[in-house]
Amino acid sequence: MRLFDLGETGWMESQLVYHALASAGVEAVAVQRPSETYVCLGRFNTPGELDTEFLEREDIPVFRREIGGGTVLLDREQAFYHVVADVRKKEVPARVDRFYRYALEPVIETFRDFGLDVSYRPANDLVVDGKKASGNGAGSFGRHYVLAGSVLLDFDTELMTRVLDFPGDGFRERAKELMDRRLTTLRREVGDVSYDEVRDRLVANFETAYGEMEVETELPAEVREEVDRLRERYGSAEWMAMEGKQPRLHDLKVAEGCYLAHCEVEGYEVLAQRSDDAVTWVRVRNGEGRMRDVEEGLVGAGLDGEEILRLLPGDMSRGTRKHVAERVTGGT
């Protein structure tokens, strides 16, 4: 296992590094931060879920990574860590949930070094006092597993809600409110912390976990070649335009167990928040304003389409109620 402390890298390079390490078959930990703000889509996301006009106006680039997880906003206020490990080695767990623990243990220790009581929430979130403090995505490249994630020093929730193409301002405002409540950052928790302090702790904790390593600040020639080769692939219009899954612009996952859904149909507008098993907050409007009695009935209801159907206004057509119920429950 090698350890690369790459300092500040360009936005695209900050993603290409772990793709290239895996592709070149180099087992490594890499720590870095990007010099620019950009949006990064998961393997199955498409640019269709982004407000591309806004991104163009603000000159914010977009990358689509080969690994999992959702759309994220990345900037220099985040400390990136990447783990590339050969799954054929005995110490590297083949089962995905155990691999996450293996790769994230040094990150958990890093939060603890700053006095935070951090816990692991499956699939791969790290949470402090119930709030997400680190996001991660992973994937396999042949015999190598890759995990890529970041420690949030700060996070611009306002900008995050601007880059996504939400259905209306009500959705955007609620999404921001939820992100402010469900996400946290190192600076919010412990005050002024620099990138260098976090980097130093990450490097030390990865060495404790995986054994002492010489810290390298440059990628070896064979990995640099892969970076250049992959820049062409992942920077191509073809890769970005590749068919992914249909964006569900009306259904946002704010954090594990917290979803926001929206629909407008036949004069009704419904904005609903749900946990994994119940409706937790809802706004229902028709041409005359808020329907508070309907809202009260829906909050606390289980995610059972038939139950939601019964709780919706009787003057809605059955087809409309069915559509709304599907959105509110997230299709369950």
Added chain:
Amino acid sequence: MMSVNENVVRVEEYEFPLDRRYFRGRDAHLWVRREGDLFRIGMDQFMAETAGYLNYLEVTSEELTEGEPFGHFESAKFVSKLYAPFDGEVVEVNREAERDPRAVNEDPYGTWLVEVRTSDAEGSDLVSDAEELESWIRDEIAALD
């Protein structure tokens, strides 16, 4: 504990019907079953259970090249590749499985992913022998811990 009856190999909680072969190359964990002149490929129960619920699934409608990826799936924010057991031409993709990938978790042997025409379905790493299957799956179970 292995048992073989009703043409199914059982290794602990995992079952492997013997009406098909299993591709173990590149840790693929895929099954291959002949359907007339064609071959259907799906995910075995070991992979369908250990991967967790599939959130996304994408399968190519182009050529298959042995040992090369012909699709991807995502579960638990982890993207894995599906590797082809042999060269072939895709005749049909199971779009229903792509739309509802959890069907693979729920019924791995009843949910095929792709239907292929090939002139050589032997491949280099397909297993059909019960004892060989058991030995492979035991190694796989041991690697999980």
